Amino acid sequence: MTGLIQRVSTRLIHVPLTRPWGDDVTEVGVVEVRVTRDDGFTGHGFSWTPQIGATAVQALIRADLAPWLVGRPADAGGWQQGWEHLHEAGGGGVTTIALAGVDLALWDLELRSRHTSLADALGRHHDSQPAYGSGVNLHYPIDELVAQSARWRDAGYGGVKIKVGKPDLAEDLDRVAAVRETIGADVRLMVDANQRWDLPTAISAVDALARFDLAWIEEPLRSDDTRGYRQLRAAVEVPVALGENVHTIHRFRDLIDAEAIDILQPNVIRVGGITPFLAITQLAREAGLELAPHLLPELSAQLAFAMPQTTWVEDVEDAGFAPLGALAGPSGVDIIAGRATGGREPGIGLRFR
Numbered sequence: 001m002t003g004l005i006q007r008v009s010t011r012l013i014h015v016p017l018t019r020p021w022g023d024d025v026t027e028v029g030v031v032e033v034r035v036t037r038d039d040g041f042t043g044h045g046f047s048w049t050p051q052i053g054a055t056a057v058q059a060l061i062r063a064d065l066a067p068w069l070v071g072r073p074a075d076a077g078g079w080q081q082g083w084e085h086l087h088e089a090g091g092g093g094v095t096t097i098a099l100a101g102v103d104l105a106l107w108d109l110e111l112r113s114r115h116t117s118l119a120d121a122l123g124r125h126h127d128s129q130p131a132y133g134s135g136v137n138l139h140y141p142i143d144e145l146v147a148q149s150a151r152w153r154d155a156g157y158g159g160v161k162i163k164v165g166k167p168d169l170a171e172d173l174d175r176v177a178a179v180r181e182t183i184g185a186d187v188r189l190m191v192d193a194n195q196r197w198d199l200p201t202a203i204s205a206v207d208a209l210a211r212f213d214l215a216w217i218e219e220p221l222r223s224d225d226t227r228g229y230r231q232l233r234a235a236v237e238v239p240v241a242l243g244e245n246v247h248t249i250h251r252f253r254d255l256i257d258a259e260a261i262d263i264l265q266p267n268v269i270r271v272g273g274i275t276p277f278l279a280i281t282q283l284a285r286e287a288g289l290e291l292a293p294h295l296l297p298e299l300s301a302q303l304a305f306a307m308p309q310t311t312w313v314e315d316v317e318d319a320g321f322a323p324l325g326a327l328a329g330p331s332g333v334d335i336i337a338g339r340a341t342g343g344r345e346p347g348i349g350l351r352f353r
Helices: 052-071 077-089 094-113 118-123 142-154 171-181 199-212 228-235 249-257 272-287 297-305
Strands: 005-016 027-037 043-052 128-135 157-161 188-192 214-218 241-242 312-316 333-336 340-341
Touching: 005 052, 005 333, 027 052, 027 094, 027 128, 027 249, 043 052, 043 094, 052 077, 052 094, 052 340, 077 094, 077 199, 077 272, 094 118, 128 171, 128 188, 142 157, 142 312, 171 188, 171 199, 188 340, 199 214, 199 228, 228 241, 228 249, 272 297, 297 312, 297 333, 312 333
Parallel strands: 128 157, 128 312, 157 188, 188 214, 214 241
Antiparallel strands: 005 027, 027 043, 128 340, 333 340
16 A cells, blocks of 8 residues: 655755856756655655756745645655646646656655666666767867767767757858768767747758758757747758657647657656656657657666667766766666666666765
């Protein structure tokens, strides 16, 4: 019989980035969440956000989620009720990020109670999945960008993703050409515009960049602009990817129904945790679309091991929790020779220092 939630506690952790993602992004915020069952057993989860919003997430958990959760069943089956409870503050964003910390803690509690790993509990299909090298590198000089791409190539990554969106498209073309030459024709090349373009700019840019055999163009428009994505996808040949800033299964379904997306990229924290992430992956399978989880490889890889299909894991240089020294011990996930492996420890495998 599932026990009841006795206590929910949080701790705000600021994790400095080894190399800032920009002048305004020098750290990431982690809200560690601990959920204790009435038998004293505790699960560990976390919410995550770069630079903006971590204090708001923690406040929402403390003031609105924790009191509501105490006395409820200590399992992840109440996610929908939690989402409805917070919905007045927004269907997604801060609300789903806050829910993620609790959802992960409840999964961790259950998995460790059963002495099983996340991938094995879900039904492991793979011992490894391919990883691609990724970087927040739009501000890198071209020689540093090329050197980074060479590191990924030499480390055996089968895919590389770089940022685009310079004020002058010619500079983007020069940078992408240099990376393609560096990694060769057999390595997948993805580009990410981080919502920088309007529709006419995106169409022109993607048409010009298509010559470099791109696996996808990521977030060329604001993620809210479903109509724009539908028009863009109809106008270009390069597959369109988005999802890191899409927060609910309802929005993913809208994008699919509008034929506005080729590759779904849910971020397990931003969508609200493992529970909604799994529903979104099922949606992708039903639609016959590719899934590529956004960031957080220590957790995303474990979910990828349980996917029937090949699922690419994003490994951002100098951004994983382990390389940043944020973890109290190994996560159990390793990326070696361009493959993510492991994920066999009980629970979700992440504890913060």
